[in-house]
Amino acid sequence: MRPGFRLPFRPLLLVLAVTAVLSVVASLAFGSEHIPLPEVVDAVTDRFTGQDPGRWDVIIWELRLPRALMALVVGAGLAVAGAGMQTLVRNPLADPYLLGISSGASVGATAAITTGALAGFGIYAVSTGALLGAVGSALLIWLIAMAQGGLTPLRLVLSGVVLSSGLSAIASLLVFLSDDARAANSVMFWMLGSVGGATWEKLAIPAVLVAVVIVGMLGVHRWLDALAAGPETAASLGINVAGMRTTLFVGLSVLVGVLVAVSGGVGFVGLIVPHAARLVVGARHRVVLPVAAVAGAVFLVWVDVLARMVVRPQEIPLGVVTGVLGAPLFLLLMGRGAYRFGGDR
Amino acid sequence: MTALRLVDVSARLGGRTILHEVNLEIPDGARLGIVGVNGAGKSTLLRVLAGVLSPHAGTALLNGADMRRIPARDRARRLSFVPQEDVGTPELRVGEMVALGRVPQTRPWSRDSRAEHDLVRAALAAVGLADRIDTACDQLSGGERRRAVLARGLAQQCPIMLLDEPTNHLDVAWQLEMLDVFAARARTLVATLHDLDLALRFFDLLAVVGFERPGEPAGIVAFGPPAEVLDAARVATHFGVGSVQVPHPSRDQTHLLIHPREDTPPA
Numbered sequence: 001m002r003p004g005f006r007l008p009f010r011p012l013l014l015v016l017a018v019t020a021v022l023s024v025v026a027s028l029a030f031g032s033e034h035i036p037l038p039e040v041v042d043a044v045t046d047r048f049t050g051q052d053p054g055r056w057d058v059i060i061w062e063l064r065l066p067r068a069l070m071a072l073v074v075g076a077g078l079a080v081a082g083a084g085m086q087t088l089v090r091n092p093l094a095d096p097y098l099l100g101i102s103s104g105a106s107v108g109a110t111a112a113i114t115t116g117a118l119a120g121f122g123i124y125a126v127s128t129g130a131l132l133g134a135v136g137s138a139l140l141i142w143l144i145a146m147a148q149g150g151l152t153p154l155r156l157v158l159s160g161v162v163l164s165s166g167l168s169a170i171a172s173l174l175v176f177l178s179d180d181a182r183a184a185n186s187v188m189f190w191m192l193g194s195v196g197g198a199t200w201e202k203l204a205i206p207a208v209l210v211a212v213v214i215v216g217m218l219g220v221h222r223w224l225d226a227l228a229a230g231p232e233t234a235a236s237l238g239i240n241v242a243g244m245r246t247t248l249f250v251g252l253s254v255l256v257g258v259l260v261a262v263s264g265g266v267g268f269v270g271l272i273v274p275h276a277a278r279l280v281v282g283a284r285h286r287v288v289l290p291v292a293a294v295a296g297a298v299f300l301v302w303v304d305v306l307a308r309m310v311v312r313p314q315e316i317p318l319g320v321v322t323g324v325l326g327a328p329l330f331l332l333l334m335g336r337g338a339y340r341f342g343g344d345r
Numbered sequence: 346m347t348a349l350r351l352v353d354v355s356a357r358l359g360g361r362t363i364l365h366e367v368n369l370e371i372p373d374g375a376r377l378g379i380v381g382v383n384g385a386g387k388s389t390l391l392r393v394l395a396g397v398l399s400p401h402a403g404t405a406l407l408n409g410a411d412m413r414r415i416p417a418r419d420r421a422r423r424l425s426f427v428p429q430e431d432v433g434t435p436e437l438r439v440g441e442m443v444a445l446g447r448v449p450q451t452r453p454w455s456r457d458s459r460a461e462h463d464l465v466r467a468a469l470a471a472v473g474l475a476d477r478i479d480t481a482c483d484q485l486s487g488g489e490r491r492r493a494v495l496a497r498g499l500a501q502q503c504p505i506m507l508l509d510e511p512t513n514h515l516d517v518a519w520q521l522e523m524l525d526v527f528a529a530r531a532r533t534l535v536a537t538l539h540d541l542d543l544a545l546r547f548f549d550l551l552a553v554v555g556f557e558r559p560g561e562p563a564g565i566v567a568f569g570p571p572a573e574v575l576d577a578a579r580v581a582t583h584f585g586v587g588s589v590q591v592p593h594p595s596r597d598q599t600h601l602l603i604h605p606r607e608d609t610p611p612a
Contacts (some may be wrong), residue, residue, distance in 0.1 A: 222445070226443060226445055227442075229434045229442075230434075232392075236426040238417045238450045282441070283436035283439065283441075284441055286456075
């Protein structure tokens with residue numbers, strides 16, 4: 001790729017969007033039971049045309065479609081959250097879990113399992129624990145940063161990294177102290193992620209939230225560009241830097257907290273997809289956010305297909321696939337172009 | 346009518362008082378130069394005037410109104426400020442970076458407009474970079490990048506423009522020309538500068554930021570027409586060099602010649 005080369009934004013977004021729809025439909029064919037593609041299409045369209053449900057109706061509509069859509073929503077959400085986090089802290093290494101959110105979630109979920117504290121929430125006990133842990137860790141970071149003088153990038157990065165390791169240690173301790181084998185599995189799940197448990201009910205909140213955050217961030221795409229240029233420049237361009245950072249921090253924390261609660265911590269997507277998007281369409285948020293969202297969505301749909309196909313009938317965690325697949329893909333993409341972010345070459 | 350005014354302003358950075366009880370009045374339409382030695386507090390003074398640093402004590406006023414009561418966006422429509430160490434955004438193209446200057450004028454969800462593109466193009470043309478609009482910012486040389494960042498300040502199209510060392514990194518021709526480029530587009534222009542000779546010729550008012558006594562916070566030690574402010578005794582006291590104002594042999598302008606101080610041998 002010659003330096004400065006860019007793909008045209010609109011055609012690329014259109015191609016990605018079509019790919020996303022096709023990917024979701026195609027992904028429905030894969031699973032412990034292989035369904036031929038024509039029958040997948042029939043099963044999907046039957047509900048719209050009002051025909052009697054065929055033999056695949058339940059598998060497609062109650063199991064695989066919510067799962068594929070969850071992968072779509074989570075992938076889009078993580079990519080946008082990663083792009084936002086990289087802008088907030090002006091650091092190319094930032095990912096959605098920078099603020100200790102996935103470690104916090106694993107502590108909350110593990111505590112819910114080992115202590116049974118949230119049993120009142122029934123089947124949502126563990127998710128609720130995860131959400132509380134995620135929001136709790138973001139709140140802790142916020143309090144630490146504010147007590148020390150504000151949400152500055154360096155403070156957020158350092159306290160996030162430190163708190164993440166601290167919380168991971170606590171999650172491990174909880175597993176160690178517990179005889180419950182589910183606790184160990186739970187930590188694994190909340191660190192590496194899965195959309196295996198997706199249902200239509202669980203899909204609603206993250207889907208709405210991801211859409212709201214994307215639309216909201218697109219609304220202020222220029223302000224985000226200005227914020228990425230540094231606090232002094234942003235202030236001279238009329239940005240209320242402290243207010244903008246707080247808004248971004250709260251919005252991203254809630255988004256990532258909810259995503260983690262429904263799918264665990266799927267690593268890598270939020271780190272590499274925004275960079276990949278900048279590589280192909282440039283760094284302006286107006287083009288990065290939509291491209292990253294749709295690309296992240298497509299990526300995670302196929303990651304989930306691989307996760308359930310590679311060692312069938314076992315499923316491997318999504319984070320394993322994203323890492324194994326994403327690392328070489330990204331290095332290949334980055335190696336060929338002159339790519340800069342936040343002043344580092 | 347005053348464009349900018351400081352009343353008893355003190356400013357602190359990292360707990361240290363940099364400026365102490367500064368009073369300054371910048372008339373509408375003035376060209377004010379701010380000079381002073383390294384570390385005297387020129388940039389701090391400019392940042393207070395630009396509204397990006399709130400005074401620790403005292404009041405900064407923009408067009409007669411307390412800066413603290415003016416929303417950041419309104420402020421950025423009335424004055425543009427180009428910081429000293431701003432080298433642009435390396436991941437953006439030159440045109441995209443300059444377009445950031447239009448941020449205060451645009452509404453949420455707004456898209457790129459033809460008019461905006463023309464403004465960006467004009468700003469880049471003014472600093473001699475019209476042909477680099479699609480170049481990546483990190484492909485520019487240091488001086489070109491400085492000019493591109495200054496073009497962002499131009500694109501903001503404000504009546505008041507504040508520039509922190511606009512001639513840094515520029516070649517001689519651009520050092521002479523850059524201030525004219527801004528003077529032609531701003532009603533009121535305030536800039537910090539190290540080149541006392543250029544300051545003498547270009548501005549109609551000069552403020553010297555310095556120390557009344559060593560070890561104390563800085564203040565404005567002289568303010569007025571450049572030829573008076575830059576008299577030999579004051580230049581010796583506040584800049585540590587000897588100087589003489591001489592007429593140009595063939596042009597109708599006065600220059601400031603700088604030489605080592607006679608009374609103190611160079612260390």
